Amino acid sequence: MDKKIITISILGVGARGGEAYGRYIHESKDRFKVVSLCDPNEVRLKKYGDAFEVEESQRFLDEEGFFAEKRSDVLLIATMDRLHVRQAVRALDLGYDLVLEKPISDDAEELKMLVEKAKANGRMVMVCHVLRYTTMVKKIKSLLDEGAIGRLISMDQTENVCYWHQAHSFVRGNWRNSVQTSPMIMQKCCHDLDLIQYFIGDRCKSVASMGSLAYFKCENKPEGAADRCINCKYKDECKYSAKRIYLDGWKKCGGGDTFPYTIITDVLPLTEEALITALKESVYGRCVYSCDNNVVDNQTVIMQFENGVTATLKMEGFTARGGRDFRFFGTEGELEIFEEADKMVLSRYMEAPVEWKISELVDELGGQGAGGHGGGDHRMFDTLYNIYFNEKFNASSSIEHSVESHYMALAAERSRIQGGKLVELSDYRK
Numbered sequence: 001m002d003k004k005i006i007t008i009s010i011l012g013v014g015a016r017g018g019e020a021y022g023r024y025i026h027e028s029k030d031r032f033k034v035v036s037l038c039d040p041n042e043v044r045l046k047k048y049g050d051a052f053e054v055e056e057s058q059r060f061l062d063e064e065g066f067f068a069e070k071r072s073d074v075l076l077i078a079t080m081d082r083l084h085v086r087q088a089v090r091a092l093d094l095g096y097d098l099v100l101e102k103p104i105s106d107d108a109e110e111l112k113m114l115v116e117k118a119k120a121n122g123r124m125v126m127v128c129h130v131l132r133y134t135t136m137v138k139k140i141k142s143l144l145d146e147g148a149i150g151r152l153i154s155m156d157q158t159e160n161v162c163y164w165h166q167a168h169s170f171v172r173g174n175w176r177n178s179v180q181t182s183p184m185i186m187q188k189c190c191h192d193l194d195l196i197q198y199f200i201g202d203r204c205k206s207v208a209s210m211g212s213l214a215y216f217k218c219e220n221k222p223e224g225a226a227d228r229c230i231n232c233k234y235k236d237e238c239k240y241s242a243k244r245i246y247l248d249g250w251k252k253c254g255g256g257d258t259f260p261y262t263i264i265t266d267v268l269p270l271t272e273e274a275l276i277t278a279l280k281e282s283v284y285g286r287c288v289y290s291c292d293n294n295v296v297d298n299q300t301v302i303m304q305f306e307n308g309v310t311a312t313l314k315m316e317g318f319t320a321r322g323g324r325d326f327r328f329f330g331t332e333g334e335l336e337i338f339e340e341a342d343k344m345v346l347s348r349y350m351e352a353p354v355e356w357k358i359s360e361l362v363d364e365l366g367g368q369g370a371g372g373h374g375g376g377d378h379r380m381f382d383t384l385y386n387i388y389f390n391e392k393f394n395a396s397s398s399i400e401h402s403v404e405s406h407y408m409a410l411a412a413e414r415s416r417i418q419g420g421k422l423v424e425l426s427d428y429r430k
């Protein structure tokens with residue numbers, strides 16, 4: 001490996017591999033070089049191959065060709081959920097260090113096998129639990145660890161999915177069906193579960209959960225509604241109208257190439273015509289009451305940890321805003337974080353509260369990082385670079401930590417299906 005440049009290949013140049021990470025990696029020319037791409041989508045392969053200046057001979061439509069040899073120091077696996085383990089195993093056998101998208105897998109045996117494989121091959125597997133790399137999470141963790149609220153007794157966390165995001169990703173989009181991807185508590189909340197175990201600083205002991213697909217189903221379809229919003233008589237009044245969310249929303253926000261509009265079409269720069277075509281042809285134009293979705297739209301998880309701390313997580317599709325809320329209850333104070341309101345409040349008992357703006361927090365690298373997930377998307381790669389060249393850094397989101405959050409999600413889903421029955425995490429670690 002060159003002393004200063006880490007070479008990276010990317011498997012899957014979609015929303016994550018191409019946009020969220022790929023562009024940043026390519027722009028960080030003093031630290032990284034994208035040397036190879038693989039994606040069966042010809043349009044994306046060309047788009048990102050050109051954008052990241054990857055040689056023609058190193059662009060692969062076919063996974064077999066890509067895996068014929070090792071092509072870089074690091075491989076970023078940003079394909080869809082069901083491909084992760086199979087591709088990670090091939091990559092580890094070739095000797096790559098991995099940056100691996102979450103969820104890793106919803107199969108406990110596969111998770112265990114992958115941990116063993118990484119260990120046996122002596123390779124690093126950094127899982128994209130990007131929130132661990134945000135200034136917000138680092139600040140919370142350091143306040144808890146330095147005893148700012150005394151001994152932590154319990155905590156509450158809410159994942160405010162937001163009504164349109166629920167419809168976009170979990171009713172119409174990629175993660176609508178657990179048979180094709182994974183249960184929503186795994187897909188959306190393995191981040192949350194990962195953070196909860198990180199903050200509490202111990203392994204989860206047992207879990208109970210309840211939740212359901214309460215609303216996005218055919219019995220709630222309004223009388224006479226069409227299967228595609230663009231043709232529907234309710235297109236200008238329905239809260240979940242794809243025409244209102246994607247077309248009117250894009251116009252209202254000034255017509256840029258931004259999320260979620262870039263997800264529904266590959267045409268860039270975005271145009272009104274491309275969005276209308278997507279509304280007519282893509283999954284994103286469908287009525288939310290006539291999709292092939294089966295994942296929940298609300299779920300609550302109750303957890304007990306081995307150190308006695310208890311926690312609740314609420315994943316809620318029906319919220320006006322996004323972001324997460326956290327409350328930590330300790331023997332000497334309370335810590336509250338409202339991500340969307342940009343606010344963190346430490347209330348030590350009998351003392352005046354101390355408040356921070358999340359957007360003004362700075363980390364050990366001297367800033368916040370940019371990009372999605374509160375800067376975490378980019379900060380994870382900043383950290384990756386430092387791991388290679390500065391021994392003070394390590395992968396906070398290592399695979400050993402990440403599988404624990406996956407076990408928690410599996411236990412929560414099993415409990416939910418069994419009507420809230422208590423599930424022991426030891427069942428998954430055997």
Ligand SMILES: NC(=O)c1ccc[n+]([C@@H]2O[C@H](COP(=O)([O-])OP(=O)(O)OC[C@H]3O[C@@H](n4cnc5c(N)ncnc54)[C@H](O)[C@@H]3O)[C@@H](O)[C@H]2O)c1
Nearest residue numbers: 011012013014015016038039041078079080081101102128
């Ligand atoms: N870390 C996070 O916060 C976060 C957020 C969103 C999504 N994700 C995860 O990231 C992953 C990718 O999500 P996305 O939104 O980028 O999906 P996407 O559909 O936009 O991108 C996936 C890409 O993989 C390509 N692909 C399909 N088969 C392939 C193969 N055999 N080899 C190589 N490429 C292949 C597809 O053509 C597509 O371009 C998912 O597992 C998702 O759960 C993580």
